[in-house]
Amino acid sequence: YVQCFCKLVKGLVKQHIDSFNYFINVEIKKIMKANEKVTSDADPMWYLKYLNIYVGTPDVEESFNVTRPVSPHECRLRDMTYSAPITVDIEYTRGSQRIIRNALPIGRMPIMLRSSNCVLTGKTPAEFAKLNECPLDPGTFVFKFLLPILAYSVKSSSAKEHIPSVWFLLLAQSNLFLNSVRLSAVTTSLGSLFQCATTLSVKNFLLMSSLNFPCLSNILGVIRDHQKLVNTFRIMRRAGYINEFVSISTNLSDRCVYISSDGGRLCRPYIIVKKQKPAVTNKHMEELAQGYRNFEDFLHEGLVEYLDVNEENDCNIALYEHTINKDTTHLEIEPFTLLGVCAGLIPYPHHNQSPRNTYQCAMGKQAMGTIGYNQRNRIDTLMYLLAYPQKPMVKTKTIELIDFEKLPAGQNATVAVMSYSGYDIEDALVLNKASLDRGFGRCLVYKNAKCTLKRYTNQTFDKVMGPMLDAATRKPIWRHEILDADGICSPGEKVENKQVLVNKSMPTVTQTPLEGSSVPQQPQYKDVPVTYKGATDSYIEKVMISSNAEDAFLIKMLLRQTRRPEIGDKFSSRHGQKGVCGLIVPQEDMPFCDTGICPDIIMNPHGFPSRMTVGKLIELLAGKAGVLDGRFHYGTAFGGSKVKDVCEDLIRHGYNYLGKDYVTSGITGEPLEAYIYFGPVYYQKLKHMVLDKMHARARGPRAVLTRQPTEGRSRDGGLRLGEMERDCLIGYGASMLLLERLMISSDAFEVDVCGQCGLLGYSGCHLCLRGRLPSLCLLPSFPPLQQINKPLEQIAGAACS
Template sequence: LLSLLFEDLFKKFNSEMKKIADQVIPKQRAAQFDVVKHMRQDQITNGMVNAISTGNWSLKRFKMDRQGVTQVLSRLSYISALGMMTRISSQFEKTRKVSGPRSLQPSQWGMLCPSDTPEGEACGLVKNLALMTHITTDMEDGPIVKLASNLGVEDVNLLCGEELSYPHVFLVFLNGNILGVIRDHKKLVNTFRLMRRAGYINEFVSISTNLTDRPYIIVKKQKPAVTNKHMEELAQGYRNFEDFLHESLVEYLDVNEENDCNIALYEHTINKDTTHLEIEPFTLLGVCAGLIPYPHHNQSPRNTYQCAMGKQAMGTIGYNQRNRIDTLMYLLAYPQKPMVKTKTIELIEFEKLPAGQNATVAVMSYSGYDIEDALVLNKASLDRGFGRCLVYKNAKCTLKRYTNQTFDKVMGPMLDAATRKPIWRHEILDADGICSPGEKVENKQVLVNKSMPTVTQIPLEGSNVPQQPQYKDVPITYKGATDSYIEKVMISSNAEDAFLIKMLLRQTRRPEIGDKFSSRHGQK
């Protein structure tokens, strides 16, 4: 996609250059045509940046117009970022009320999470990967073609049409292209799998009689290949998962290959026909559904509701959250790790970056204030910091350079004539005209006292221009009904070498009427 976009932008850039050259060159002039002056170097960059930041890819030459190709990663909480990385969006129209594309197919067992899908119009069209699913990577097919011909696959070009209709002759396809025919197909499949288990072929290459993968334990003679000894070595760090793959203890299977495998869920259900064993049955669920303790005791749609609400849980977003300057960031003041853990919580290390708190909840009737979804909270626990959260917002300011060699300035605070102290609007400014960290900001107070020149273009010849540039005030002010505190100020430069000033503003909020609380079982 990126190469197509670059090609489109490059051709556009060339055609514009050609237009300018055609206009300039025929004129009878002494000055030589300078190509470099007319090159718009920002055109290709802006096109790419715009496509990636908005997600709208419109290529005129290929009549392609797509929305949502790229999406901005949501950093509302640690789980929302993880959940977004495992999301699968299908390009089906949301408005059509058809149940076919929305239903879960039997072949998706173990590949997609059965609970994690949004309710509403996108239901069933937006899916999520299960916990152990891998997306396969592309690889070159030359070695595989060689191996197939060595294992007895005959080239189609050397045959007449008769052999194809023989009863024991099978066609061999590679990525949808026909490779040739073979008589003894079982030998080909078995040898191929042995080669893959030994590590001679990429673990993601699948072979099946008749594109996502999932690892399974190999079963030989009714015994799983992975024993307790192997698990102890894994825990002590002598082996890793790659060793398990190369020693043919574990292998990846995709949807096509699962059709001719007999997979046991538990070790005690292995019989003489079993070929593989599930590593762990709970990996059927995805990241968000894996956070629910005892999901098999819930009504099925409750798990789906919890998957949507778990992403909105306020808590921590990462170890670098104090260094980030986000447009909007919610943090909990006292997050706690859950008392009841699941195996998935330990695997994704959710207890190290938790969201939410362990509350004591009584389910009882209390004077009718708790009808339907309502809760009655204890005021004493709110005063001690239950549900207390921090809301961070940012304010930006860029100082540009203009074509006529003038530039934006930051002026110091304006002083009151009588008291020689800064006026109320400039109270929080330092001597350099930028607000100082730790100050309390009220509505309409100035954060950066910026001034820009009144004339920014190159003047025409013959017009009278004042020698000294004149400046007008364009201050960055704080707009907000509630007061904030300045957490920190960052000064850096952006791509055009202009000064960039970012301020992080902090508010502390306590729970109030209208806030939503929820347990981990979809009980909002």
């Protein structure tokens, strides 16, 4: 049943696609009708009238007025917006003539993938492959320069009211929310405001001044029996006379009945319960499975209905069929539908502490895996891919519904729950070196580098020069070793830090010179190469040469790094138990069970009692039984494989009922004194790797303005000793450490200061003209002191003494 519902709603994006389709097919025509005629005060006989408006299919202009269809993949590669032309039919007057023009372009509209105007609509998986698209991609937008647009739209915070008053009017007939023009909700005088704030504290006063008023709506009528109205309304909705997304709810405190039909409300389907029996029977389910019925038939026949949050408050919803009583009005279709997509991926979430499930919902989005079938054909800004992703041994129904098995993000690791060497404290993991050699946790990091060759207004343009040759050996210099003869790096080459990817040169003068100024006959060029900046070496995966929407020459390079797990990399199970790699041990020193299996990961058992992730313990049992049986187990929320059945499977294969094994130490060769909890758990490698975060510097660049070390890892910056750290050092009396940190290693420089007037001088003071020579002092940067007119005499005396 849930599968049929997901087919109807097209995965997770039906509301977005339907909204976009409605806008480009209906709403845009309404906007045109509201502004369809333009007149002129100068000529009363002249007018311009819009007759119709269309949004076409995505295309790209190859030459003047010559267009061709374009695919989303091509737009991604060429840094273009996946958009379609907006054309109108207009009618206007020219003198006494009435002229009609059709298909006049007035702009472009970004097109959502899989919408009605997209080229992917109605395509088969084979046709998706021809277009270099993944059939599992739900659909999104392809924008050019999306991040800079978002960054420029951020505004600085302005002064706010102490007690903001925002009122909304609900117009029930037009389904619009309007912001009411109202100055303030607080009517107390200024004096009484401060008096209340002093007496009650500002926090309590603000809480007391927040008054709740019901939304002002248009009153449609007055009734005596509100329950009869609600029941009649629901009967008409179930019969199909009212749209299924219109809800009705009662508020006894306001003595009102609210009818909601506005967009944006979260509506969930429920099975209707009549006379303590669900309306959907086994016969209906068989017809649904055989294809004789679909989800819409259930809606039209009054077997299932949508409820929003307000109407759910008036209903008594049962989670299971055996819990239905005389007051039950609805039944959940499946208990696991209470959870979202991220929480639905967790096996046995009802056995975990709630914060752990919340953590996994966040970390599941950071896990590496497979992003799509077309991941090898894309040149994205940054991609993290797992080299050998696997299906989880313990699945959920949500995993099957969203096709997570086809694009997994993790690996099944054999885990031994035991303490080892002290490097596994605080959730740290001990990894098997042989497992890493075989590909466990190995990932690929793809980054792109690009440059454009532009044409300028003075008829000059950028160039790509060939590699520079060494005068003695006649071979390319080290920075240009990977360049071909055309000045562009070669695919497959290994690139190191500060090596050149594209040997680009641009003219020194790019503006059109003024009249009368001298212009050189041959333009002069300066080198602006595209260099590689990275702590580790990369390999050039592919090079693409094309043009963008401005018809500028575009060169894109995809760089690849293959990384194996190292100490400090972050891992996580599907139960919110994250931890870094604390130690990598050779397989010879790892413990092994009596069947000769060595674990991939050793986890400290102290991570279970405080986290209370019982679901992880059950997943290990179910995964172990599934490996022995050769089948997948289910850990769906509020259901799944029973622990008793899983344990009986283990006994049938000759294993311990509790999943424990007899383990021998790899160091001493002696059996361990306790049985070890041993089995497979699905682990995710997260994108947080120590190679991207580790930073230290002994010396480096300084900022010109402040003379202090630069900030940030990418700028080779220093580690700032902040104000609170300074206070700690002052409290401990570490004066020499403060001097070294805040001046010598920061912005210290030598300067000549006059000891009489405190001004700067060189070989004598130019102000007081005394014979006393200036003193050479080591001072921190003092422009802020000069800005407040602070003389340096006292500072100079202290520094030079």
